[in-house]
Amino acid sequence: MAGIVSTSKQGERVVVIGGGVAGSLAAKLLQADADVTLIDPKEYFEITWASLRSMVEPSFAERTVINHKNYFKKGRVVTSPAVNITETDVTTKDGAVIGYDYLVIATGHNDLFPKTRQEKLSQYQTEYEKIISSQSVLIVGGGPSGVELAAEIAVDFPEKKVTLVHRGPRLLEFVGEKAADKAFNWLESKKVEVILNQSVDLSSASEGNKTYRTSGGETIHADCHFLCVGKPLASQWLSGTVLKDSLDGKGRVMVDEHLRVKDRKNVFAIGDITNIPEMKQGYIAESHANVAVKNIKVMMSGGKKKKLSTYKPGSEIAIVSLGRKDSVAQFPFVTVVGCLPGLIKSKDLFVGKTRKARGLSPKLV
Numbered sequence: 001m002a003g004i005v006s007t008s009k010q011g012e013r014v015v016v017i018g019g020g021v022a023g024s025l026a027a028k029l030l031q032a033d034a035d036v037t038l039i040d041p042k043e044y045f046e047i048t049w050a051s052l053r054s055m056v057e058p059s060f061a062e063r064t065v066i067n068h069k070n071y072f073k074k075g076r077v078v079t080s081p082a083v084n085i086t087e088t089d090v091t092t093k094d095g096a097v098i099g100y101d102y103l104v105i106a107t108g109h110n111d112l113f114p115k116t117r118q119e120k121l122s123q124y125q126t127e128y129e130k131i132i133s134s135q136s137v138l139i140v141g142g143g144p145s146g147v148e149l150a151a152e153i154a155v156d157f158p159e160k161k162v163t164l165v166h167r168g169p170r171l172l173e174f175v176g177e178k179a180a181d182k183a184f185n186w187l188e189s190k191k192v193e194v195i196l197n198q199s200v201d202l203s204s205a206s207e208g209n210k211t212y213r214t215s216g217g218e219t220i221h222a223d224c225h226f227l228c229v230g231k232p233l234a235s236q237w238l239s240g241t242v243l244k245d246s247l248d249g250k251g252r253v254m255v256d257e258h259l260r261v262k263d264r265k266n267v268f269a270i271g272d273i274t275n276i277p278e279m280k281q282g283y284i285a286e287s288h289a290n291v292a293v294k295n296i297k298v299m300m301s302g303g304k305k306k307k308l309s310t311y312k313p314g315s316e317i318a319i320v321s322l323g324r325k326d327s328v329a330q331f332p333f334v335t336v337v338g339c340l341p342g343l344i345k346s347k348d349l350f351v352g353k354t355r356k357a358r359g360l361s362p363k364l365v
């Protein structure tokens with residue numbers, strides 16, 4: 001791809017790198033006031049926390065996999081990963097060179113995604129068929145993805161044998177022990193077998209032989225498996241850029257209270273990629289997007305009338321859905337499980353709310 005030439009005035013060009021939860025919202029909120037380019041390797045934004053429901057109900061993904069162009073009508077989408085940043089430009093893998101006045105980095109976690117929405121929808125259909133054609137399912141990983149997938153299958157297909165193996169001493173290590181124990185008990189009540197402190201040798205099973213060996217010497221019979229392990233931060237590529245000294249020891253981008261990258265005036269970082277000591281959650285990534293957008297608008301206007309907004313971590317809430325009705329929720333002072341906390345998330349998985357924040361109808365029209 002040739003370099004992209006922007007026709008807008010100097011001072012108005014914003015480049016957002018990453019079209020996930022934080023980047024999609026930032027691009028949407030800035031498009032009316034700036035000349036915005038959104039860089040993402042895929043053509044769509046996906047509501048991540050709805051993905052496990054789409055595996056047991058592929059049509060659910062029709063509302064949760066959204067082409068960037070549907071909510072980001074005024075800006076430009078470049079479908080290729082960013083590979084370099086200089087003081088003035090971003091370069092993508094396809095060779096596009098895009099100049100910026102303000103830069104927003106929101107690359108979250110690395111994953112392998114299909115490029116087009118249609119391919120993503122087909123992937124859910126394939127995963128669904130794999131589940132329905134299996135009598136027994138092995139889930140590897142007991143973080144939020146593994147727990148939510150085990151729960152979705154146990155609720156929708158109670159006749160199937162579900163086994164969840166987790167390497168750590170407890171499930172859901174990103175929340176407290178109470179929440180982890182409640183999730184464990186809930187899964188066991190639905191006849192999911194949970195095996196802790198063990199890993200699975202995935203090479204031990206072959207097409208004909210569906211027996212998996214664990215590190216503890218156990219054997220598990222399962223017709224198929226799903227790998228639900230945590231994904232690394234998508235920040236490694238930054239270590240070859242002008243921002244290489246802005247990464248902390250864990251590869252997170254260091255930001256100040258205005259969400260600007262340390263020692264940079266016009267570069268912001270938002271979402272899971274930041275080094276802010278708080279839970280990594282989508283609703284928090286959206287708060288970051290709101291603060292960065294406000295600050296970019298203030299800076300674009302010359303910054304004379306208003307001061308920059310400050311981001312302060314708030315009280316943390318984590319809700320892990322357990323099928324269509326229940327959930328386990330950790331609030332600042334109490335942790336609860338069942339259908340009452342389930343009312344908050346489990347039916348629609350915040351899909352309507354997330355679509356509305358991007359100016360879309362909660363339902364498909």
Ligand SMILES: Cc1cc2nc3c(=O)[nH]c(=O)nc-3n(C[C@H](O)[C@H](O)[C@H](O)COP(=O)(O)OP(=O)(O)OC[C@H]3O[C@@H](n4cnc5c(N)ncnc54)[C@H](O)[C@@H]3O)c2cc1C
Nearest residue numbers: 018019020021022049081082107108109271272281282283
């Ligand atoms: C199973 C599960 C359930 C969850 N449930 C909830 C919940 O109920 N509530 C909640 O608030 N949060 C929840 N979360 C957490 C939430 O999904 C994340 O906190 C959120 O997605 C972080 O947003 P982000 O924009 O920082 O990153 P992501 O949403 O990960 O987006 C990153 C984007 O960057 C792109 N990208 C990567 N590398 C590059 C590159 N080099 N160039 C350009 N683009 C790039 C990717 O394609 C992607 O679009 C859940 C997570 C999981 C896994």
